[in-house]
Amino acid sequence: MANITEDKKPAKVKARFLGTNSLVITDGPTTILVDPYFTRVDASTVFLKKIQPDPDRIKKALDDAELDQADAILITHAHFDHVLDLAHVARATGATVYGCESVANVCRGGDLPESQISVVNPKEPVVVGDFSIQFIPGIHLAFPWLLRLLLRPGRKITSPLRPPARSSAWAEGQVHALHFTHPSGTFFNQGSANWVEGSLKGYNADVALLGVGGLDLHKADYWDTWYKETAGYVNPKKIYWTHWDDFCQSLDEKPRYLRHVDDVLAHLTYKLKNAGGPPEEKMPWLEWIDVTGNE
Numbered sequence: 592m593a594n595i596t597e598d599k600k601p602a603k604v605k606a607r608f609l610g611t612n613s614l615v616i617t618d619g620p621t622t623i624l625v626d627p628y629f630t631r632v633d634a635s636t637v638f639l640k641k642i643q644p645d646p647d648r649i650k651k652a653l654d655d656a657e658l659d660q661a662d663a664i665l666i667t668h669a670h671f672d673h674v675l676d677l678a679h680v681a682r683a684t685g686a687t688v689y690g691c692e693s694v695a696n697v698c699r700g701g702d703l704p705e706s707q708i709s710v711v712n713p714k715e716p717v718v719v720g721d722f723s724i725q726f727i728p729g730i731h732l733a734f735p736w737l738l739r740l741l742l743r744p745g746r747k748i749t750s751p752l753r754p755p756a757r758s759s760a761w762a763e764g765q766v767h768a769l770h771f772t773h774p775s776g777t778f779f780n781q782g783s784a785n786w787v788e789g790s791l792k793g794y795n796a797d798v799a800l801l802g803v804g805g806l807d808l809h810k811a812d813y814w815d816t817w818y819k820e821t822a823g824y825v826n827p828k829k830i831y832w833t834h835w836d837d838f839c840q841s842l843d844e845k846p847r848y849l850r851h852v853d854d855v856l857a858h859l860t861y862k863l864k865n866a867g868g869p870p871e872e873k874m875p876w877l878e879w880i881d882v883t884g885n886e
Protein backbone atom coordinates (compact mmCIF):
# COMPACT_ATOMS: atom_id res chain seq x y z
CA MET A 592 0.00 0.00 0.00
CA ALA A 593 1.21 3.54 -0.79
CA ASN A 594 3.01 5.18 2.05
CA ILE A 595 2.78 8.90 2.68
CA THR A 596 6.49 9.45 3.30
CA GLU A 597 7.41 7.54 0.12
CA ASP A 598 4.95 9.57 -1.93
CA LYS A 599 6.36 12.81 -0.45
CA LYS A 600 3.06 14.53 -1.26
CA PRO A 601 0.50 14.15 1.53
CA ALA A 602 -2.36 11.84 0.66
CA LYS A 603 -5.74 13.45 0.20
CA VAL A 604 -8.18 12.80 3.04
CA LYS A 605 -11.61 11.64 1.99
CA ALA A 606 -14.75 11.18 4.06
CA ARG A 607 -17.99 9.45 3.44
CA PHE A 608 -21.32 9.87 5.26
CA LEU A 609 -23.28 6.76 6.30
CA GLY A 610 -26.15 8.51 8.10
CA THR A 611 -26.60 10.08 11.57
CA ASN A 612 -23.03 11.18 12.47
CA SER A 613 -21.47 8.00 11.03
CA LEU A 614 -18.39 8.90 9.02
CA VAL A 615 -15.66 6.94 7.28
CA ILE A 616 -12.43 8.94 6.97
CA THR A 617 -9.37 7.71 5.08
CA ASP A 618 -6.11 8.91 3.60
CA GLY A 619 -5.45 5.49 2.02
CA PRO A 620 -3.17 3.80 4.56
CA THR A 621 -5.30 4.75 7.58
CA THR A 622 -9.07 4.44 8.02
CA ILE A 623 -11.00 6.05 10.86
CA LEU A 624 -14.70 5.73 11.68
CA VAL A 625 -16.76 8.19 13.68
CA ASP A 626 -19.99 7.22 15.53
CA PRO A 627 -20.87 4.14 13.42
CA TYR A 628 -24.60 3.38 13.80
CA PHE A 629 -26.59 1.16 11.44
CA THR A 630 -29.21 -0.77 13.46
CA ARG A 631 -31.79 2.04 13.29
CA VAL A 632 -34.37 1.39 15.99
CA ASP A 633 -37.90 2.19 14.83
CA ALA A 634 -39.38 5.45 16.17
CA SER A 635 -42.53 3.72 17.42
CA THR A 636 -40.59 1.54 19.88
CA VAL A 637 -37.41 3.47 20.60
CA PHE A 638 -38.60 4.69 24.02
CA LEU A 639 -41.00 1.81 24.75
CA LYS A 640 -39.05 -1.40 24.28
CA LYS A 641 -35.53 -2.48 25.13
CA ILE A 642 -33.16 -2.09 22.21
CA GLN A 643 -30.10 -3.98 21.00
CA PRO A 644 -27.71 -4.07 18.04
CA ASP A 645 -28.85 -5.98 14.95
CA PRO A 646 -25.82 -8.02 13.79
CA ASP A 647 -27.27 -8.70 10.30
CA ARG A 648 -28.05 -5.04 9.75
CA ILE A 649 -24.55 -4.06 10.90
CA LYS A 650 -22.90 -6.66 8.66
CA LYS A 651 -24.90 -5.48 5.64
CA ALA A 652 -23.99 -1.83 6.25
CA LEU A 653 -20.29 -2.69 6.62
CA ASP A 654 -20.40 -4.88 3.47
CA ASP A 655 -22.22 -2.16 1.51
CA ALA A 656 -19.55 0.36 2.56
CA GLU A 657 -16.79 -2.21 1.81
CA LEU A 658 -15.49 -1.79 5.33
CA ASP A 659 -13.68 -4.84 6.66
CA GLN A 660 -10.83 -3.02 8.37
CA ALA A 661 -10.41 0.22 10.30
CA ASP A 662 -7.70 1.57 12.57
CA ALA A 663 -9.78 3.64 14.94
CA ILE A 664 -13.35 4.45 15.90
CA LEU A 665 -13.85 7.88 17.46
CA ILE A 666 -16.99 8.53 19.49
CA THR A 667 -18.48 11.98 20.10
CA HIS A 668 -20.89 10.84 22.88
CA ALA A 669 -22.58 7.71 24.18
CA HIS A 670 -26.22 8.09 23.05
CA PHE A 671 -27.59 4.97 21.31
CA ASP A 672 -27.68 6.61 17.86
CA HIS A 673 -23.88 6.98 18.11
CA VAL A 674 -22.75 3.82 19.96
CA LEU A 675 -25.38 1.06 19.94
CA ASP A 676 -23.42 -0.90 17.29
CA LEU A 677 -19.99 0.05 18.55
CA ALA A 678 -18.69 -3.28 19.92
CA HIS A 679 -19.89 -5.14 16.79
CA VAL A 680 -18.25 -2.66 14.42
CA ALA A 681 -15.00 -2.64 16.42
CA ARG A 682 -14.89 -6.44 16.38
CA ALA A 683 -15.62 -6.63 12.64
CA THR A 684 -12.99 -4.04 11.70
CA GLY A 685 -10.35 -4.65 14.39
CA ALA A 686 -10.38 -0.93 15.23
CA THR A 687 -9.48 0.58 18.59
CA VAL A 688 -12.31 2.66 20.10
CA TYR A 689 -11.53 6.14 21.46
CA GLY A 690 -14.01 8.02 23.64
CA CYS A 691 -14.97 8.93 27.20
CA GLU A 692 -15.38 6.45 30.10
CA SER A 693 -19.09 5.96 29.23
CA VAL A 694 -18.07 4.87 25.72
CA ALA A 695 -15.59 2.43 27.27
CA ASN A 696 -18.43 0.94 29.33
CA VAL A 697 -20.53 0.48 26.18
CA CYS A 698 -17.59 -1.45 24.67
CA ARG A 699 -17.18 -3.55 27.84
CA GLY A 700 -20.90 -4.39 27.83
CA GLY A 701 -20.41 -5.64 24.27
CA ASP A 702 -17.48 -7.84 25.38
CA LEU A 703 -14.87 -5.89 23.44
CA PRO A 704 -11.38 -6.64 24.83
CA GLU A 705 -9.67 -3.88 26.83
CA SER A 706 -6.89 -3.87 24.21
CA GLN A 707 -9.40 -2.30 21.79
CA ILE A 708 -10.66 0.36 24.23
CA SER A 709 -8.95 3.68 24.86
CA VAL A 710 -10.35 6.36 27.18
CA VAL A 711 -9.32 9.76 25.86
CA ASN A 712 -7.63 12.54 27.75
CA PRO A 713 -8.64 15.84 26.13
CA LYS A 714 -5.21 17.27 26.98
CA GLU A 715 -3.47 14.73 24.74
CA PRO A 716 -4.23 14.30 21.05
CA VAL A 717 -4.97 10.81 19.75
CA VAL A 718 -2.50 9.84 17.02
CA VAL A 719 -3.65 7.34 14.38
CA GLY A 720 -1.36 6.97 11.34
CA ASP A 721 -0.78 10.49 10.00
CA PHE A 722 -3.86 11.83 11.79
CA SER A 723 -3.71 13.71 15.06
CA ILE A 724 -7.11 14.13 16.69
CA GLN A 725 -7.97 16.49 19.49
CA PHE A 726 -11.04 15.56 21.57
CA ILE A 727 -12.57 18.89 22.65
CA PRO A 728 -15.01 18.70 25.59
CA GLY A 729 -18.43 20.16 24.83
CA ILE A 730 -22.07 19.74 25.81
CA HIS A 731 -25.00 17.99 24.20
CA LEU A 732 -27.79 19.68 22.25
CA ALA A 733 -30.22 21.14 24.79
CA PHE A 734 -33.39 19.00 24.96
CA PRO A 735 -36.95 20.17 25.55
CA TRP A 736 -38.43 19.13 28.93
CA LEU A 737 -39.92 15.76 27.90
CA LEU A 738 -36.68 14.48 26.40
CA ARG A 739 -34.79 15.96 29.36
CA LEU A 740 -36.98 13.88 31.65
CA LEU A 741 -36.36 10.72 29.62
CA LEU A 742 -32.66 11.16 28.93
CA ARG A 743 -31.56 13.17 31.97
CA PRO A 744 -28.66 15.06 30.35
CA GLY A 745 -25.24 14.98 31.94
CA ARG A 746 -25.51 11.34 33.06
CA LYS A 747 -22.64 8.92 32.55
CA ILE A 748 -22.57 5.14 31.97
CA THR A 749 -20.69 3.97 35.03
CA SER A 750 -20.66 0.18 34.53
CA PRO A 751 -20.57 -2.13 31.49
CA LEU A 752 -23.81 -1.65 29.53
CA ARG A 753 -25.09 -4.95 28.21
CA PRO A 754 -27.90 -4.86 25.61
CA PRO A 755 -30.82 -5.26 25.41
CA ALA A 756 -31.61 -2.22 27.51
CA ARG A 757 -33.84 0.85 27.39
CA SER A 758 -32.54 3.42 24.91
CA SER A 759 -32.20 5.89 27.79
CA ALA A 760 -29.56 3.57 29.34
CA TRP A 761 -27.16 4.91 26.71
CA ALA A 762 -26.45 8.10 28.67
CA GLU A 763 -24.51 10.78 26.81
CA GLY A 764 -21.34 10.66 28.97
CA GLN A 765 -18.78 13.35 28.14
CA VAL A 766 -19.57 15.01 24.82
CA HIS A 767 -16.58 15.75 22.58
CA ALA A 768 -16.03 17.56 19.30
CA LEU A 769 -13.19 16.25 17.10
CA HIS A 770 -10.47 18.35 15.50
CA PHE A 771 -8.31 16.48 12.97
CA THR A 772 -4.85 17.52 11.83
CA HIS A 773 -3.27 15.70 8.88
CA PRO A 774 -0.32 16.64 6.62
CA SER A 775 -2.81 17.48 3.87
CA GLY A 776 -5.07 19.73 5.96
CA THR A 777 -7.38 20.11 8.95
CA PHE A 778 -11.03 19.33 9.52
CA PHE A 779 -13.55 19.31 12.33
CA ASN A 780 -16.57 17.27 13.40
CA GLN A 781 -19.21 18.06 15.99
CA GLY A 782 -21.83 15.35 16.62
CA SER A 783 -24.26 17.31 18.79
CA ALA A 784 -25.19 20.95 18.29
CA ASN A 785 -24.45 22.98 21.38
CA TRP A 786 -21.58 25.13 22.57
CA VAL A 787 -19.33 26.06 25.46
CA GLU A 788 -18.67 29.74 24.91
CA GLY A 789 -15.31 30.33 23.25
CA SER A 790 -14.14 26.72 23.64
CA LEU A 791 -13.42 26.32 19.92
CA LYS A 792 -11.19 29.37 19.73
CA GLY A 793 -7.97 28.43 17.93
CA TYR A 794 -9.38 25.27 16.33
CA ASN A 795 -9.29 26.46 12.73
CA ALA A 796 -10.18 23.86 10.10
CA ASP A 797 -10.36 23.72 6.31
CA VAL A 798 -13.62 21.79 6.39
CA ALA A 799 -16.28 21.45 9.11
CA LEU A 800 -18.68 18.51 9.39
CA LEU A 801 -21.39 19.78 11.71
CA GLY A 802 -24.19 17.67 13.17
CA VAL A 803 -27.55 19.44 12.93
CA GLY A 804 -29.73 16.71 14.51
CA GLY A 805 -32.23 18.17 16.95
CA LEU A 806 -31.65 21.82 16.01
CA ASP A 807 -35.28 21.86 14.85
CA LEU A 808 -36.28 21.52 18.53
CA HIS A 809 -35.00 25.09 18.94
CA LYS A 810 -35.59 28.51 17.43
CA ALA A 811 -33.48 30.66 15.14
CA ASP A 812 -31.64 32.45 17.98
CA TYR A 813 -30.25 29.07 19.18
CA TRP A 814 -29.24 28.17 15.60
CA ASP A 815 -27.47 31.50 15.10
CA THR A 816 -25.59 31.42 18.41
CA TRP A 817 -24.60 27.78 17.81
CA TYR A 818 -23.29 28.70 14.34
CA LYS A 819 -21.30 31.64 15.72
CA GLU A 820 -19.79 29.48 18.50
CA THR A 821 -18.81 26.63 16.15
CA ALA A 822 -18.20 27.63 12.54
CA GLY A 823 -17.51 31.20 13.72
CA TYR A 824 -14.33 29.95 15.44
CA VAL A 825 -13.46 26.97 13.23
CA ASN A 826 -13.71 29.31 10.23
CA PRO A 827 -13.99 26.58 7.55
CA LYS A 828 -13.70 27.06 3.80
CA LYS A 829 -16.55 24.59 3.40
CA ILE A 830 -19.27 23.18 5.65
CA TYR A 831 -21.02 19.82 5.37
CA TRP A 832 -24.04 19.23 7.65
CA THR A 833 -24.24 15.73 9.19
CA HIS A 834 -26.91 14.10 11.42
CA TRP A 835 -29.57 15.57 9.08
CA ASP A 836 -31.34 12.27 8.37
CA ASP A 837 -34.02 10.47 10.36
CA PHE A 838 -31.99 7.99 12.42
CA CYS A 839 -35.07 5.89 13.27
CA GLN A 840 -35.58 5.03 9.60
CA SER A 841 -34.22 1.76 8.20
CA LEU A 842 -31.13 2.02 6.01
CA ASP A 843 -33.07 0.07 3.37
CA GLU A 844 -35.20 3.15 2.72
CA LYS A 845 -34.28 6.38 0.97
CA PRO A 846 -33.00 8.77 3.67
CA ARG A 847 -35.34 11.55 4.73
CA TYR A 848 -34.81 14.59 6.93
CA LEU A 849 -35.02 14.23 10.69
CA ARG A 850 -38.34 15.98 11.56
CA HIS A 851 -37.89 19.67 10.50
CA VAL A 852 -34.12 19.85 10.13
CA ASP A 853 -34.67 21.01 6.52
CA ASP A 854 -36.17 24.26 7.92
CA VAL A 855 -33.01 24.79 9.99
CA LEU A 856 -30.79 24.25 6.95
CA ALA A 857 -32.92 26.61 4.82
CA HIS A 858 -32.43 29.30 7.47
CA LEU A 859 -28.67 28.74 7.69
CA THR A 860 -28.26 28.63 3.91
CA TYR A 861 -30.15 31.92 3.52
CA LYS A 862 -28.17 33.59 6.29
CA LEU A 863 -24.77 32.41 5.08
CA LYS A 864 -25.48 33.46 1.50
CA ASN A 865 -26.41 36.96 2.64
CA ALA A 866 -23.46 37.23 5.00
CA GLY A 867 -20.88 35.94 2.49
CA GLY A 868 -20.31 32.82 4.59
CA PRO A 869 -18.57 29.67 3.36
CA PRO A 870 -20.27 27.33 0.90
CA GLU A 871 -22.32 24.68 2.68
CA GLU A 872 -24.39 21.63 1.85
CA LYS A 873 -25.86 18.66 3.61
CA MET A 874 -23.29 15.91 3.57
CA PRO A 875 -24.11 13.72 0.56
CA TRP A 876 -25.19 10.16 1.26
CA LEU A 877 -22.32 7.65 0.74
CA GLU A 878 -20.39 9.92 -1.63
CA TRP A 879 -16.69 10.48 -0.99
CA ILE A 880 -15.78 14.10 -0.37
CA ASP A 881 -12.43 15.79 0.19
CA VAL A 882 -12.30 17.03 3.78
CA THR A 883 -9.10 19.01 3.59
CA GLY A 884 -10.43 21.71 1.27
CA ASN A 885 -7.95 20.93 -1.51
CA GLU A 886 -10.51 20.31 -4.19
Ligand SMILES: [Zn+2]
Nearest residue numbers: 668670731783
Ligand atom coordinates in the same frame (compact mmCIF):
# COMPACT_ATOMS: atom_id res chain seq x y z
ZN1 LIG B 1 -27.00 12.55 21.33
